Structure formats: structure tokens, C-alpha cells
Amino acid sequence: MIHVTLKDGSVKEFEAGVSVIDVAKSLGAGLAKAACAGRINNQVVDLRTPINEDCNLEICTFDDEDGKKAFWHTAAHVMAQAIQHLYPEAKFGIGPALENGWYYDIGGVKPFTPDQFAAIEAEMKKIVKENIPVEKRIITVEEGRTIFAGQDYKLELLEEYAEKGWELSIYTQGDFTDLCAGPHLMSTGTIKAIKLTQATSAYWRGDSSRDTMCRMYGIAFPKASELEAYLKQQEEALRRDHNKIGRELEYFTTVDVIGQGLPVILPNGAKVIQQLQRWIEDTEADWGYQLTKTPYMAKRELYKISGHWDHYLDGMFILGDPHDETKECFALRPMTCPFQYQVYLNRARSYRDLPMRLNETSTLFRNEDSGEMHGLIRVRQFTISEGHLILRPDQLEDEFRGCLELAKYCLETVGLAEDVSYRFSQWDPNRTDKYEGTAEQWEEAQNAMKKILDHLGLDYKVGVDEAAFYGPKLDIQIKNVFGKEDTLITIQIDMLLAQKFGMTYVGEDGKDHYPYIIHRTSIGCYERTLALLLEKYAGALPTWLMPTQAMIVPISEKYHDYAQQLLGKLKAAGIRAEADWRSEKMGYKIREAQLKKIPYMLVVGEKEAADGTVSVRTRKEGDNGVMSADECIALILDDIKNKKR
Structure with missing residues (x-):
């Protein structure tokens, strides 16, 4: 006889050799009818699989991800x-x-x-x-x-x-x-x-x-x-697809002669990314990060030290012959870590210097397969809020928690926090050629991360063979409107690369020690984030991110002078504003502004010009009535300052 522990913790006894479907039948005809697959000790199995020893068993129905796949x-x-x-x-x-x-x-x-x-x-x-x-x-x-x-x-x-x-x-x-x-x-x-x-x-x-x-x-x-x-x-999903919205609202375009996965970010998209980058850099400075700026490329020797040459060569853009050791060969960087390590290595470090938090707005290049390209979500050149924390082992949990809290804060601010899930990405011990380090080192790193995640009470799934080649990671996952899942933010624990680069610090004992490293992003890839925001809000981004925050609509040419004065006031207050000077009917111009998802439409005519007021229409509420120009500016600035959604 064998003992099978079910998902609810109950234990049932069966004869050895009982199949997964027979266990389901013993639990109820309804469950057996709905069963699609099983999980034995967290491994997905067929319903016909015999069970020959004590185990944990889950019956997967269509409501379960593995059940759906079966x-x-x-x-x-x-x-x-x-x-x-x-x-x-x-x-x-x-x-x-x-x-x-x-x-x-x-x-x-x-x-x-x-x-x-x-x-x-x-x-x-x-x-x-x-x-x-x-x-x-x-x-x-x-x-x-x-x-x-x-x-x-x-x-x-x-x-x-x-x-x-x-x-x-x-x-x-x-x-x-x-x-x-x-x-x-x-x-x-x-x-x-x-x-x-x-x-x-x-x-x-x-x-x-x-x-x-x-x-x-x-x-x-x-x-x-x-x-x-x-x-x-x-x-x-088709209505919200960023590929459709982003092109219609002129956030980005693609050009055949430039290449697949290399989008051209138009002024509207560039303005949104600029706002995100400035906010992230300022926020990270407040959280104790030091900004760096490192080269876009390096000789192959740097990537050989880091291990990318052995484990990531197919994903890199190479300048020169990678196999001719007699000539210099360069590669565009697929990540920033080996470059930022040089900041740490610039001089000797003490335990008092740690943690060192380095951040960079990094442009990266990855040779993605053509079949993987999708709008702004998966591209070959992208910009990321990258960072590396060099720290003592005793600082690991606090710094990891800080990275997670920063990521959550960023997600909550832009409105994506409720859309993400968490994956604890681990190595596959059966694919040792894919990873650096020994089984003991991986066990140490993964146990450390598990302890931290469990201590934080984070609800996560395990992803075997999803780790970076140098360490386990927490991946913050998100789905686009079509249900395709990608990683938005990652936080990785690395106990290997400091030794490869000779990164040490002098401890309190006067001896040299190797630090731990956390690789992390705070908002992830800016292009991917822009795509997800366009889909989330169907193009109607929060006011603080919108390329144009207010559109002035003069009723006729007679009120252009007043509209120009109002435009100057808005811009002086830091509001991104425009005026529609066209000789079109007011209703048509308002409709145009609505189609462009502009948050505030400020209509001015004879009465407004005489009284120094504006008639305010908002994207969310429609007609907001008449108010003074100063009241209107204060309303918009409050929206921007508080990053309202």
C-alpha cells in the first residue's frame, strides 16, 4: 500500500500501481470527469501514470494552468x-x-x-x-x-x-x-x-x-x-492591442529597411519614455542608488569573464569574427552587469562601503528570434532601468526586500501592480551545461532566495530551468492583452560572478571576502512598459505620462490671442499643452482631442476671453464647467503631481 497526500493535506491509502485517474475517480465522479492531468510531487504527469510510492498528488482540471495545456x-x-x-x-x-x-x-x-x-x-x-x-x-x-x-x-x-x-x-x-x-x-x-x-x-x-x-x-x-x-x-484585446493603438496615436512605427524588432519611437512615445526614465532615475536616487553610464559595447574578453560568451553568444550582436582570436572582436551589450562591476573595481572596497547600489538607464541589444518579435513588447534594441547591488551576505535579505518594495512601488504608481504574478525561477540540475557554478552553490543561492521569499510571504510559482545562468531570480510576470506572458521586472541573486571578476571587500576581520550581487530592474524595459500601459489604458494614459496633457480649443480665430496667452500660462506651469488653431467647428476639434485621449480640453470663446476663464472638459468626466485659468492650472497640476490614474 502507498500513501497519497492530496492538495488539501488529506492522506489516502491505495494499492501501489494505482493510476492518477483512478485516484480522481475515488474522490468523486465529477472530479474524474473534469480531470485533465496530474501533478506528482509538483511534476506534471499523464492521467494514466501509475503511482508506485508515497507522494503528493494534485488533480489538474481545466481551471489549472497545467490542466489547460493537457x-x-x-x-x-x-x-x-x-x-x-x-x-x-x-x-x-x-x-x-x-x-x-x-x-x-x-x-x-x-x-x-x-x-x-x-x-x-x-x-x-x-x-x-x-x-x-x-x-x-x-x-x-x-x-x-x-x-x-x-x-x-x-x-x-x-x-x-x-x-x-x-x-x-x-x-x-x-x-x-x-x-x-x-x-x-x-x-x-x-x-x-x-x-x-x-x-x-x-x-x-x-x-x-x-x-x-x-x-x-x-x-x-x-x-x-x-x-x-x-x-x-x-x-x-484587438481594440487594446498596443500595435494598433501605438501606431494610430503615433507612439511608434516600424520600417522594413531598419529591421524587425527595431521600432522607431515617435515624439509621443519618446515623451512618455522620457517621463518614465526621469521619474525612475529620481526615485532610485531617493532610494540610495548611484547613477552610472557605461559603454554600449565591449571586447569579447569581458564577456568571457562574465560567462556570457559561453552561455549567451547566440543572443548577442557580434562585431567581428567571434572565432578569430588574432583580431579584436566586440559585441553589443545584452546586459549591463559586467560593465557596472568596473565601477566597483575602480578602487579597493571595505565592508563599510556596502551595500553599493548602482543604477543605469541602459540601452541593450539582444538577437531575438524573428518569430518572437511583437511590437514594443519584444524587440532587439531596448532600454531598461537596470541596477546592481553589491553587498555583504548579512545584507542580502534587507536589500532584496528593498528591491522588491521599489518594484512594487513603481508598479503601483503606473497602475500595473494588480496585473502581475511572481515566479521563483530556478536552475535545472539536469542541464548543468547551461549554468555556471556547482550544485552546492546553486542549492545555497536557491535556499537563500526561498527563505527570503517565504519570509516576505510572497505568493509565487516555481519555474524550473528559468534561472539566469549565474543564479536564481524572482521574475515579476505580466500578460499582454492576448494572454502572452512575459517578464516585466526581475530580481536576481548572484553568488558567482564577484569571484570571476575578482571583486572583493575587506571585512571587519581584515580579510578579503567576495560580496553577493543582486541584479534587478525597477520598472523593467521602458518599451515593454509603454506597450503594456497603452494596452492597460487603451491609449488613455494617466495625465502625468500623456505626451499632451491639455488641448486648448478656441471657438474661432477671434479668440486666438486669449488662447495664446492661456497656452503660455500652461507651459510656464510645466503642463504639456497645445492649441488647435484650425478653422474647424468646435465639436469636431473636441472630438479629435478625445480620439487622441487628451486628458483636458479647454474651450475658450467670447465669455472666457472677457472673464479670464476656461470651459473645462475632461477625458473622464466630460463637461467640468467654467473656472478661472488659475483654477484650471491648479486642477491639472494636482492630477500630475499625485500621478492620478
Whole structure:
């Protein structure tokens, strides 16, 4: 007999070999019906997985992230089976679950067009209605060669997996079999609502020298109402998409001859980023940071010391031949840490000098894959509120807490705090080639971070194999309007690089010691933050960030002189104001200002000019009535000073 500890802490006894789905059935028919996958000791497993020893077990339903992925992975197989029925010549590549739905790469066919989606969806619904059992089997490579004869992409994967010594598993539903690690649902009937969303082209395995395939995307849910809600949410996402809003409101543009992932920030976007940068630099100064300015590039020798040359070379832009050691070779910096360490190394340091908090508005360059580019959220050149804290071991928790408090303050101020989640990113001990340091060093660093996070009472998820190559990190995660998750802010503990750079301090004992280092950002990447703010507020940014905070609307040319005087007063008070001098009707000009999301519209006519007043309309409240020019200026300044949202 074995003992299984459930999520609620209760312990159940079962015979060894009981499957995850059988445990779910013992807990209730409703849970078994809703089950999509399991987690044994925090590892995601298939429902068919036998349990042979004492463990912790969670049953994952569609409400759970891992449950959703198993659900969508099965739906991807249903789509592939439907395509196999309709297009027998199709050859199947890979079909992973995504954060929202799935895609499947399909060769041997022309890219599908939306007018073909309905037939594929109809065939999928037939497969779902049949409620076909999904069966798992472990095979040998010889069996796989027979099963996947003619499926070239599957045969390639089969041979690769066999060479790596991986377990070879297949999942079969009716007449469709796929080489797959799972997990999967028990049958196709659980999938109730299906929608194919788009078809694009993709290179096999991301290699432009390989076959071009059709990449089909879809989404599915256990209930039709959930699909309906999702589609409505997608409509709203399209309305809020920063790629759309940012271009319409002239915050940024992209130009083919400049390159993908290299946006041109237009005056409106540049003004917002400028305001954010000034605020962050001033805030960090108040929190005890010292501003630095370091080069955008360095010789390869610097990156060899830091380890980036060995672990990050593919993500760097290289100037010169990286393999010719006889000639100088430079690289644009992908991060600032090895540069800021030189500030610390500029002279000898004592324990009294620590902590040293260094910050920089850093322009960085990363050679992201073309498929990862997305507006301002993922780009190849970006600017970040980067910083490094060099400190004694006894200062680690206090300084880490300070970094987290600063990040939370920044998020709350701009209005993103309620949208983030936290991930404790750890190394993968099975991929030691990817990381610097020993298992003991990683255990020490991760235990130190866990103790700090738990002591702070932070609600976080664990992300294995998400750490930096030199240490664990706390990633503050956020999703864009389409549900794609990215890291906005990161705080990392580093116990390795100080030794590599020879960074020491003289302790109270008169001996040299290696400091700890915290790598951190306070608001993250400014371009990404701008994109997320545009989406959050649908372009109507808080007044303190808006490129134009007030628009003066004279009723006719007769009142231009008064409008000009008012404009001068607003600008003298530090308000970013403009006047609409066009010979258009007042209603049209107000509508234009509203479309530009301008917070304050100040209408002036005969009465206002005579009385020294303005008729105020606000973006939020509409008509605010007539007030003196000074009252109006005070109102706007209060909005800006308090960073109201």
C-alpha cells in the first residue's frame, strides 16, 4: 500500500500501481470527469501514470494552468486527426499547447485559408462527438519506424529522441497516432467548444533552410459559454492591442529597411519614455542608488569573464569574427552587469562601503528570434532601468526586500501592480551545461532566495530551468492583452560572478571576502512598459505620462490671442499643452482631442476671453464647467503631481 497526500493535506491509502485517474475517480465522479492531468510531487504527469510510492498528488482540471495545456494538447491532436481525414497527404510536425490554445505544424499541404476552417472544425466536432478513447503506449524505435512510415517529420523526431535515450511514447485516438510525451485527456469527448483562429507559415524547426509548413492555431474549451467569453475578450484585446493603438496615436512605427524588432519611437512615445526614465532615475536616487553610464559595447574578453560568451553568444550582436582570436572582436551589450562591476573595481572596497547600489538607464541589444518579435513588447534594441547591488551576505535579505518594495512601488504608481504574478525561477540540475557554478552553490543561492521569499510571504510559482545562468531570480510576470506572458521586472541573486571578476571587500576581520550581487530592474524595459500601459489604458494614459496633457480649443480665430496667452500660462506651469488653431467647428476639434485621449480640453470663446476663464472638459468626466485659468492650472497640476490614474 502507498500513501497519497492530496492538495488539501488529506492522506489516502491505495494499492501501489494505482493510476492518477483512478485516484480522481475515488474522490468523486465529477472530479474524474473534469480531470485533465496530474501533478506528482509538483511534476506534471499523464492521467494514466501509475503511482508506485508515497507522494503528493494534485488533480489538474481545466481551471489549472497545467490542466489547460493537457486539454489544448489533446485538442491539437483532434485537429490533426481531422486534417488527416480531409487531407490524407498531410505530414505532421509538432503540435504543442500554448498559453492560449495550440498550434500544429503541417507539411505536404498548402497553407490553409480561413474559408477552409469551417470544414476542419466540423470534422473535429465529429471526432469529439464520437468520444474516442485516447490510449498511451511505450514503443521501441523499430516500432516507431513502422508506425510513422511516410511521416518524415515524425521519423526525424523519433530518431532524435531515441538517440537522446528518451522514452518513446505514442498516443492513439481511433485512426490517428502521434509521437508525443503527453499528457492528454482520457477521451476526445471532453472537448466541447472549438475554434480555429489562424493559419500562418513556419519553417520546420525554425530553420529557414528547411521546409515551409502550415502552422494552424486553435482554441478549445469544456463549455460553449467559455469559448464565447474568450472570443469577446479577443475582440477587446484587438481594440487594446498596443500595435494598433501605438501606431494610430503615433507612439511608434516600424520600417522594413531598419529591421524587425527595431521600432522607431515617435515624439509621443519618446515623451512618455522620457517621463518614465526621469521619474525612475529620481526615485532610485531617493532610494540610495548611484547613477552610472557605461559603454554600449565591449571586447569579447569581458564577456568571457562574465560567462556570457559561453552561455549567451547566440543572443548577442557580434562585431567581428567571434572565432578569430588574432583580431579584436566586440559585441553589443545584452546586459549591463559586467560593465557596472568596473565601477566597483575602480578602487579597493571595505565592508563599510556596502551595500553599493548602482543604477543605469541602459540601452541593450539582444538577437531575438524573428518569430518572437511583437511590437514594443519584444524587440532587439531596448532600454531598461537596470541596477546592481553589491553587498555583504548579512545584507542580502534587507536589500532584496528593498528591491522588491521599489518594484512594487513603481508598479503601483503606473497602475500595473494588480496585473502581475511572481515566479521563483530556478536552475535545472539536469542541464548543468547551461549554468555556471556547482550544485552546492546553486542549492545555497536557491535556499537563500526561498527563505527570503517565504519570509516576505510572497505568493509565487516555481519555474524550473528559468534561472539566469549565474543564479536564481524572482521574475515579476505580466500578460499582454492576448494572454502572452512575459517578464516585466526581475530580481536576481548572484553568488558567482564577484569571484570571476575578482571583486572583493575587506571585512571587519581584515580579510578579503567576495560580496553577493543582486541584479534587478525597477520598472523593467521602458518599451515593454509603454506597450503594456497603452494596452492597460487603451491609449488613455494617466495625465502625468500623456505626451499632451491639455488641448486648448478656441471657438474661432477671434479668440486666438486669449488662447495664446492661456497656452503660455500652461507651459510656464510645466503642463504639456497645445492649441488647435484650425478653422474647424468646435465639436469636431473636441472630438479629435478625445480620439487622441487628451486628458483636458479647454474651450475658450467670447465669455472666457472677457472673464479670464476656461470651459473645462475632461477625458473622464466630460463637461467640468467654467473656472478661472488659475483654477484650471491648479486642477491639472494636482492630477500630475499625485500621478492620478
